Structures are given as structure tokens and as C-alpha cells.
Amino acid sequence: MAAQRLVVIGGDAAGMSAASQARRFRTPDELEIVAFERGHFASYSACGIPYWIGGQVAGRDELIARTPEEHRARGIDLRMRTEVVEIDPDRGRVRTRNLESGAESWTGWDRLVIATGARPVRPPIPGIGAPGVHGVQNLDDGQALLGTLETLGPPGGAQGRRRAVVVGAGYIGVEMAEALLNRGFEVTVLNRGEQPMATLDPDMGRLVHTAMDGLGITTVNRAEVTAIRTGDDGRVRAVATADAEYPADVVVLGIGVAPETTLARAAGLPTGEHGGLLTDLSMRVRGRDAIWAGGDCVEVLDLVSGRDRYIPLGTHANKHGQIIGANIGGGYGTFPGVVGTAVSKVCDLEIARTGLREKDAAAAGLQYVTATVESTSRAGYYPDASEMTVKILAERGAGRLLGLQIVGREGAAKRVDIAAVALTAGMTVERMTLLDLGYAPPFSPVWDPVLVAARKAVSALTAD
Amino acid sequence: MAAQRLVVIGGDAAGMSAASQARRFRTPDELEIVAFERGHFASYSACGIPYWIGGQVAGRDELIARTPEEHRARGIDLRMRTEVVEIDPDRGRVRTRNLESGAESWTGWDRLVIATGARPVRPPIPGIGAPGVHGVQNLDDGQALLGTLETLGPPGGAQGRRRAVVVGAGYIGVEMAEALLNRGFEVTVLNRGEQPMATLDPDMGRLVHTAMDGLGITTVNRAEVTAIRTGDDGRVRAVATADAEYPADVVVLGIGVAPETTLARAAGLPTGEHGGLLTDLSMRVRGRDAIWAGGDCVEVLDLVSGRDRYIPLGTHANKHGQIIGANIGGGYGTFPGVVGTAVSKVCDLEIARTGLREKDAAAAGLQYVTATVESTSRAGYYPDASEMTVKILAERGAGRLLGLQIVGREGAAKRVDIAAVALTAGMTVERMTLLDLGYAPPFSPVWDPVLVAARKAVSALTAD
Numbered sequence: 001m002a003a004q005r006l007v008v009i010g011g012d013a014a015g016m017s018a019a020s021q022a023r024r025f026r027t028p029d030e031l032e033i034v035a036f037e038r039g040h041f042a043s044y045s046a047c048g049i050p051y052w053i054g055g056q057v058a059g060r061d062e063l064i065a066r067t068p069e070e071h072r073a074r075g076i077d078l079r080m081r082t083e084v085v086e087i088d089p090d091r092g093r094v095r096t097r098n099l100e101s102g103a104e105s106w107t108g109w110d111r112l113v114i115a116t117g118a119r120p121v122r123p124p125i126p127g128i129g130a131p132g133v134h135g136v137q138n139l140d141d142g143q144a145l146l147g148t149l150e151t152l153g154p155p156g157g158a159q160g161r162r163r164a165v166v167v168g169a170g171y172i173g174v175e176m177a178e179a180l181l182n183r184g185f186e187v188t189v190l191n192r193g194e195q196p197m198a199t200l201d202p203d204m205g206r207l208v209h210t211a212m213d214g215l216g217i218t219t220v221n222r223a224e225v226t227a228i229r230t231g232d233d234g235r236v237r238a239v240a241t242a243d244a245e246y247p248a249d250v251v252v253l254g255i256g257v258a259p260e261t262t263l264a265r266a267a268g269l270p271t272g273e274h275g276g277l278l279t280d281l282s283m284r285v286r287g288r289d290a291i292w293a294g295g296d297c298v299e300v301l302d303l304v305s306g307r308d309r310y311i312p313l314g315t316h317a318n319k320h321g322q323i324i325g326a327n328i329g330g331g332y333g334t335f336p337g338v339v340g341t342a343v344s345k346v347c348d349l350e351i352a353r354t355g356l357r358e359k360d361a362a363a364a365g366l367q368y369v370t371a372t373v374e375s376t377s378r379a380g381y382y383p384d385a386s387e388m389t390v391k392i393l394a395e396r397g398a399g400r401l402l403g404l405q406i407v408g409r410e411g412a413a414k415r416v417d418i419a420a421v422a423l424t425a426g427m428t429v430e431r432m433t434l435l436d437l438g439y440a441p442p443f444s445p446v447w448d449p450v451l452v453a454a455r456k457a458v459s460a461l462t463a464d
Numbered sequence: 465m466a467a468q469r470l471v472v473i474g475g476d477a478a479g480m481s482a483a484s485q486a487r488r489f490r491t492p493d494e495l496e497i498v499a500f501e502r503g504h505f506a507s508y509s510a511c512g513i514p515y516w517i518g519g520q521v522a523g524r525d526e527l528i529a530r531t532p533e534e535h536r537a538r539g540i541d542l543r544m545r546t547e548v549v550e551i552d553p554d555r556g557r558v559r560t561r562n563l564e565s566g567a568e569s570w571t572g573w574d575r576l577v578i579a580t581g582a583r584p585v586r587p588p589i590p591g592i593g594a595p596g597v598h599g600v601q602n603l604d605d606g607q608a609l610l611g612t613l614e615t616l617g618p619p620g621g622a623q624g625r626r627r628a629v630v631v632g633a634g635y636i637g638v639e640m641a642e643a644l645l646n647r648g649f650e651v652t653v654l655n656r657g658e659q660p661m662a663t664l665d666p667d668m669g670r671l672v673h674t675a676m677d678g679l680g681i682t683t684v685n686r687a688e689v690t691a692i693r694t695g696d697d698g699r700v701r702a703v704a705t706a707d708a709e710y711p712a713d714v715v716v717l718g719i720g721v722a723p724e725t726t727l728a729r730a731a732g733l734p735t736g737e738h739g740g741l742l743t744d745l746s747m748r749v750r751g752r753d754a755i756w757a758g759g760d761c762v763e764v765l766d767l768v769s770g771r772d773r774y775i776p777l778g779t780h781a782n783k784h785g786q787i788i789g790a791n792i793g794g795g796y797g798t799f800p801g802v803v804g805t806a807v808s809k810v811c812d813l814e815i816a817r818t819g820l821r822e823k824d825a826a827a828a829g830l831q832y833v834t835a836t837v838e839s840t841s842r843a844g845y846y847p848d849a850s851e852m853t854v855k856i857l858a859e860r861g862a863g864r865l866l867g868l869q870i871v872g873r874e875g876a877a878k879r880v881d882i883a884a885v886a887l888t889a890g891m892t893v894e895r896m897t898l899l900d901l902g903y904a905p906p907f908s909p910v911w912d913p914v915l916v917a918a919r920k921a922v923s924a925l926t927a928d
Contacts, residue, residue, distance in 0.1 A: 013910070048845060048905045062845040171904075314910050315903035336898055343902035352902055381512060381526040411878075414908070417901045418881050424899060425889030434800055435888060437881045438807035438816055439779035440635075441512045444878070446477070446778050 011037025014295025015115030017321020025329025054179030127228030155184025294320025355403025475501025478759025479579030481785020489793025518643030591692030619648025758784025765801035819867025
């Protein structure tokens with residue numbers, strides 16, 4: 001029997017994890033694997049781009065987990081700079097275009113993996129394409145931004161003050177604010193919402209705002225960008241909102257991303273309310289036997305609310321890829337869903353969340369109580385004990401944990417994992433109060449901050 | 465109706481938590497609370513003593529969570545330097561002795577809490593009581609040790625080299641090794657077992673040994689202390705084992721502790737195979753309606769093995785106290801048990817464990833597989849990503865998580881909480897591989913080290 005062929009669209013986390021995992025199960029004689037990537041890079045950490053820009057990571061190549069040559073040496077026919085321009089599910093083939101030569105051709109598949117990732121949101125405002133305005137979606141974007149920063153010269157150089165405006169105050173926005181601060185820029189973050197970090201409740205976002213102020217980052221809330229102003233040379237000069245203009249030598253767009261499903265929708269594949277592809281638990285596209293999808297182009301099940309959500313995150317993409325590859329290779333795996341955990345930092349400020357925010361709980365029709373506590377990362381008497389605020393949501397009546405958010409300093413963010421596992425297990429906050437967590441003065445107060453929050457939630461439930 | 469009286473024996477974590485919690489539920493008119501403490505201090509953090517000795521914590525008073533005066537101001541009649549010398553359960557009274565005056569008297573109770581804590585193990589070897597030989601069980605011990613250190617003078621002073629021998633390589637032993645190293649001592653740890661940290665499997669203990677070597681701490685395994693040698697002045701000069709003599713200007717005993725149940729046993733209360741008091745889930749002493757016990761004098765249920773264990777740890781003592789106080793006060797609470805989580809550090813070395821070791825699993829009649837992985841605390845490309853080793857045990861067949869151990873550097877130890885919650889929930893290692901943990905390059909590789917270990921355990925189960 002001739003080998004079957006697996007075609008993978010997209011050469012980053014989900015796609016290449018799927019390809020690599022399938023290859024572990026199947027020899028090239030059993031399964032030919034062809035992967036198409038339209039960019040210049042494969043298997044890289046997009047999450048690392050802010051730290052490359054900020055200077056903590058020495059160079060672009062450090063963000064590349066595996067080179068195309070390494071993939072090829074493992075029997076994966078990875079074709080770079082090759083864009084898939086059409087999926088033909090009926091005949092089991094994809095049409096590709098070589099972006100260097102422009103040549104097009106068809107490639108047949110027995111199994112298809114769609115890992116087309118996300119595309120950055122780009123509002124149609126004047127000047128958004130001007131030189132000096134940058135996204136940070138992929139390594140090419142990062143390289144271009146670094147080029148602009150080098151053109152601007154060092155801080156305090158001939159050009160004097162250097163000003164950066166970051167549009168968006170989500171994960172990418174705040175991480176890029178840190179990166180540009182580290183590069184010596186005066187940084188202003190323009191945020192459409194009431195508080196930065198809309199993935200937190202507003203009261204916790206307010207803490208982030210205050211802390212960013214303290215770090216020397218100016219955050220402007222309720223700032224809807226209306227235009228990007230350019231100078232005579234065509235380069236960016238300022239960012240305009242309805243109320244004001246913010247001078248800018250460079251602009252970074254961190255407005256968010258949407259699932260890249262243009263090809264899949266054209267092929268009639270099902271997408272959900274957030275625009276992502278819909279799959280079953282084995283990561284097969286719903287209703288399709290031979291087509292899988294994973295990573296930033298799919299929706300995922302939220303285990304807390306029972307609803308589909310869109311959470312583009314490298315850690316999910318890697319898991320999806322592993323499961324897809326195992327299933328295609330003849331193993332078995334399912335992706336049960338997520339609880340919505342995310343961590344981030346801005347300089348020494350740490351931010352974490354998991355589960356539902358108040359508005360998510362309300363939207364899911366859940367009654368809830370909240371509790372917010374201040375505690376410390378270590379025993380209060382131990383050096384460098386840092387303060388953190390923990391907010392917890394619990395379901396009224398049953399007391400089931402619904403969500404937890406943390407804003408603090410060193411040692412704060414990863415405590416969210418305690419709640420992530422508890423959410424996965426459907427644990428009540430009462431049971432959480434008695435969790436046997438690691439305690440020693442350098443690591444925690446005798447009651448871990450998460451337990452203190454759980455105790456206060458129990459009080460809130462009791463008083464309710 | 466006259467007030468009922470609650471008597472508490474022992475004024476540290478469990479006892480005073482119970483008293484404080486009961487007071488939250490009941491006014492002094494409803495419930496009189498009398499607590500007896502034979503020492504000079506109440507409500508202090510014994511866990512913090514190594515850091516006080518080591519100089520990270522400025523003074524003794526920082527370790528005191530609440531002074532006797534503060535307790536009294538909250539309506540708790542705390543009597544210091546008063547030892548309970550007899551429990552008379554039939555007549556509901558205790559006999560006490562004032563350690564200053566020697567006066568004895570009886571005090572009646574309607575409810576009794578036994579929180580007598582632990583006593584240090586002291587093998588009957590010659591010289592163990594010599595000046596310069598110290599335990600670190602309580603604040604008085606710590607003060608005495610500091611006195612000895614001051615007498616010895618600064619390192620490199622008139623007396624030249626200063627040598628410390630620590631007997632025991634468990635938590636207290638390794639923490640005291642760090643403390644004495646910080647004080648400028650040459651430190652030798654004499655360990656009876658094959659590897660330090662017997663609460664870890666030997667292969668993980670070996671990593672601790674190597675790391676301690678790297679820190680400049682000499683650890684001697686299979687070293688049974690036979691005598692403590694003294695000089696003409698009666699002060700310690702050396703510690704002798706069967707094979708060798710180790711010069712010592714100061715000796716710290718960190719051999720371990722046993723439950724202090726002399727009084728309780730004399731009163732006919734039930735103790736278990738580890739010598740600790742036996743309670744039900746509400747922390748009532750088994751078979752007794754009006755007597756509760758908690759903290760370092762009780763045995764606790766291990767939720768993983770289903771067996772009783774003895775785990776003296778401040779975090780459990782506090783939880784016990786809360787539950788006892790609530791139950792006595794008219795609320796309701798139960799202590800479901802522990803999973804055996806503990807964290808510690810030696811300088812920048814971090815050590816953590818939860819659940820069962822290989823020998824615990826074998827003793828519980830469980831079949832298991834193990835997997836050990838090396839990973840990093842942050843994304844590999846992020847600055848200060850530190851290496852850690854994670855070992856995991858899973859039940860054969862079912863794949864239930866049985867235990868996890870970590871040896872690493874900054875950011876390693878508290879990851880054990882992920883496994884602690886997973887153990888509490890009875891999670892399989894397969895489910896663990898897909899846990900939605902916090903990921904960002906400064907906090908974790910895209911697969912958290914705990915997930916990497918879980919994945920390898922799944923492979924081991926599959927290959928089994």
C-alpha cells in the first residue's frame with residue numbers, strides 16, 4: 001500500500017506539534033507529512049516576542065524551537081513561504097502558492113490539519129499602515145519593529161526623548177509597554193476600555209493601572225484611536241483619539257487577534273460565534289472525518305461555563321497539536337477544554353486570572369459571590385515578602401469555585417495554577433480552604449493567599 | 465446560665481487558632497476561654513526560627529504572630545509559664561503548675577483542646593546536653609543558640625575558623641545548615657540515612673546532596689552519631705560517629721520530633737501507630753465528645769494512601785485550630801486529611817514533595833510507575849530560566865497521580881501545589897497533561913515542568 005499523506009496548513013505550534021507527534025507514531029513509509037508555512041519561520045514562540053524586543057532575549061533565533069531543517073531531518077516535508085490559498089475538502093486537496101515564485105499547484109491529502117492561527121485585528125483608521133506603526137504577531141513583525149527602534153537611535157541620543165504609543169492594554173499591550181520602557185521609551189498605552197487588562201474584572205484592572213503608573217507607564221482609558229498622524233516624511237508622528245493627540249515616534253498595535261479561518265470558511269467548514277473553527281474533543285473539525293484543526297484558529301470549550309470561547313494561547317496550541325498528531329498517528333487523545341488561565345507581567349508586576357470574571361458568570365446565568373483579600377507571597381516576616389491582591393468568585397449556594405484573579409509582584413502569578421486545577425476538579429471554595437499546599441516561610445504565609453481568598457469566599461457564602 | 469469554660473493546653477498555632485476562632489463565635493459571657501502555655505512565648509512561627517538564626521529575620525519578635533496581651537485583649541485568658549501536668553477527663557479538669565512559683569491548682573472545663581505539639585527527638589548519647597549543643601524547637605531554643613553563636617564571635621575573628629555540625633538532614637537540618645552557612649560557619653551535616661531529605665525518594669535526595677555540596681555544605685550520609693565530645697571547659701568540641709570525629713564549635717540537633725502526648729496517654733486517650741492522638745474528622749479525640757486535639761500532637765489521614773500519618777507542620781496546625789474553634793463555637797467544620805505536601809530551601813536550592821514516595825506506595829500495596837524529567841522554571845530562552853528535576857509517581861493501570869517531587873532553583877518548589885490539588889481531586893496523570901496552567905515565557909515553558917512529568921508518566925503507563 002502506498003503511504004497516506006497528511007497535509008498541515010500552518011507551521012507554528014499547533015501544526016508542527018501535530019506533524020511531529022504523528023511522525024512519532026508513523027514512519028515516512030506509512031505516512032507522508034507535508035506542512036505548508038507562508039512565513040519565513042516555523043515553530044517559534046510568538047509569546048516571546050515582547051522579551052526579544054525588550055532586550056531580555058538576545059536574538060530572534062532563540063525564539064525558534066525547531067528550524068525547518070530540523071523538521072525535515074525528522075521526516076516532515078516542511079515547505080516555507082508557501083501559502084495555502086484553497087482547501088478542496090471534496091477532492092481532498094489544497095491549492096498552494098509559492099510566495100517567492102508565485103507558482104501554484106495542488107497537493108492531495110488523506111488527512112488534513114488546519115493550523116492557520118490568528119490574524120491581528122486592524123481597525124480601518126487613517127495612517128494605520130504608516131511606517132513606524134507595528135504589529136507584533138510574528139517574527140517578521142518583531143524584526144521590523146526592531147528596525148524602527150534602531151533607526152530612532154538610543155534614548156537621550158541626537159533625537160532626544162523617544163515616545164512610544166501602545167494601542168491596546170491586553171496581554172500584548174502591557175507586555176509591549178514593558179519592552180518599550182526597557183528600550184528607554186516614554187510609553188503611553190491607549191486603552192479602549194474602562195481599565196487595562198479587560199480579561200480581569202474592572203476592580204482588579206484598576207490595580208494594574210495604578211501599578212503601571214508606578215512603573216512610569218501612562219495608561220489612558222476610554223481612548224478610542226481615531227487616526228494615526230504622519231509627518232511630511234510619511235512616518236508616524238502621533239496617535240489621535242476623539243479627545244487628544246499623543247506624540248509617537250513608534251506605535252505598537254496590541255489590539256488583539258481573531259481566528260484566521262478565511263480558507264476554512266471558504267471550504268464550508270463550521271465556525272462558532274467567536275469566528276473560530278468548531279471541533280470535537282478529538283480536535284476533528286465537526287462533521288469531518290479527515291480534517292483536524294487546532295491552535296489559534298479554533299474555539300475551545302470552557303469547562304467552567306460550558307460555553308465555547310476563543311483563547312489564542314501557545315500552550316493550548318501545543319496541546320491541540322499533540323492530540324491531533326496522536327489521533328492521526330493511530331493513538332488516541334482528547335482535549336477536554338480549558339478553564340481560561342493566563343498569566344502576564346509588566347516589569348515586576350504580575351497578573352494572573354483563571355475561570356470566569358463577574359461578567360462571564362452573569363452571562364452564563366450563574367449566581368455568585370466574590371471576595372477580595374490582600375496577602376503576601378511569603379511569610380510576612382520573611383525578606384522580600386511582596387503584597388498581592390487575590391479576588392475569588394464562587395457559585396452561590398453550592399460554593400463551587402468559579403474564578404480567581406491575582407495582581408501582585410514576584411511570586412504572585414503562578415499561584416493561579418492552584419485555582420486552575422481546583423476549577424478543573426469542580427472543587428468548592430470550602431474544600432479549597434483546607435488544601436494541603438506547600439508551606440515554608442520563604443514560599444508562603446502559613447495560609448497561602450489563595451486559601452485566604454477561599455476562606456473569605458466561604459464567609460461571603462455563609463453571610464449570603 | 466453560667467458561661468461554659470473551654471480549656472486549651474498549648475499556646476501555639478493549633479491551640480491559639482482554636483481559642484481565637486471559638487471566640488469569634490462566642491462572647492466571653494457565653495464561653496470562657498482559658499489557655500495554658502508552659503513556655504515564654506505563644507502564637508509564634510517555629511518554622512521561621514532557621515531564618516532568624518540565619519539573619520534574614522531581624523528579631524525574635526517578628527516571629528510572634530500575636531502576643532499574650534493581644535490574646536487577652538480579645539477575651540482569651542492565656543496563662544503563660546503554666547504547665548498542665550494532668551488531664552482528668554472523668555471530672556473534666558486539668559491540674560496545672562505555675563512554673564515560676566511552683567504552685568499547683570485544678571481548673572475545670574466543659575470543653576478541652578489538646579494542642580501540646582511535638583517534642584524533639586533526643587537520642588541518649590553522651591554529651592548531648594553539653595553547652596553548645598542546641599535544638600531549634602522553640603523561641604527559647606533559638607535564643608540560646610544565638611547566644612552561643614555570639615559567644616563564638618564573628619567568623620575570621622580571634623577564634624579563626626568556626627565549625628558547625630548539624631545532626632539530621634531533614635527539613636530542620638537543611639534549613640539550619642543554610643542558617644549557619646549564612647552566619648559564616650563551615651557546616652557539616654551528619655545524616656543517618658543514605659541520602660539527605662528522607663522525605664524524598666533516594667534518587668531525588670541525591671540531587672539535594674549534590675546541590676548542597678555545591679553550596680559548600682558537607683553532608684555525610686550513613687553517619688550515626690555515637691557521642692558528643694566536650695573539652696576541659698565542658699563545651700562541645702566534636703561530634704563522633706562510628707567512623708570519624710567532626711570538630712564542632714556548635715552543634716544543632718535537627719533529628720526530628722515526636723508527638724507530645726504524655727499527658728493525653730496518661731489520661732487514657734487513644735494514640736496511633738506514630739504515637740499521635742487519634743481524632744475524627746471534626747478533630748474530636750476519638751470516642752470523646754468534649755475533647756478536641758490538633759496540631760503537632762495528632763495523626764492525620766493521608767488522602768492518597770488512606771493511612772494515618774504523622775506530619776508536624778504549622779499549616780496543618782492552623783487549619784486544625786480553625787476547625788476545632790468553629791466546632792466548639794457552634795459552627796461546623798471537618799479536616800478531610802492531607803496529601804503530604806512540604807517545601808523547603810537551602811540557599812537557592814528549592815525542594816518540594818507531595819503524595820507518596822516509592823516506599824510509601826509499596827507499603828500501601830499500590831503498584832506504580834515513575835517518571836523523572838528535567839525542565840526549566842521559565843521558557844528556556846528567558847533570562848534566569850533555572851533547571852529543575854521533577855519526579856512523578858502514578859498508579860499502574862488506572863494512572864492516578866500518587867506523588868510528585870521537585871528539586872530545583874528559584875520558581876521550582878511551589879509548583880508542587882499543582883500536584884497537591886490534583887492529588888486531592890484524585891486526578892489521573894493523563895488528565896494532568898492537559899491542565900490549563902498559567903503560561904507566559906517569564907513564568908513557565910510552554911509545557912509546565914509538572915505537565916512534562918505527567919506526559920512522561922503517561923508514556924511509562926502506556927509502555928508498561
